[in-house]
Amino acid sequence: MQPQPQDRILRIKAVLALTGLTRSTLYRKMEAGTFPKNTRISTRCMGWRESAVSQWLDNLKAQEAAVRPRA
Template structure:
């Protein structure tokens, strides 16, 4: 399990969930996956605790 305050990048989230990049973003736009956190102008990430909670709820 990951640390709750860790930020996961897209590749980490894809490996953890088994979802593709396009599926992640499609699910985000439908409200079925937690939104990303903007890290910089061109980088986003997801809070590990939120992704883990989403996985546990599935």
């Protein structure tokens, strides 16, 4: 059994770079419940758990694969 990697907190720039979303689209998706909510790191700082963002990306890939016709 392999040890679980540490679940890092990603800042907004890292999340935008990983997902390719714009800031406004990211917040719209959070409001709609289709993107993981952010968590407060400090008084003026928010972040997202890397595991939640990775899981969202994996689910997106799975949905695309299910829709894509097989050749």
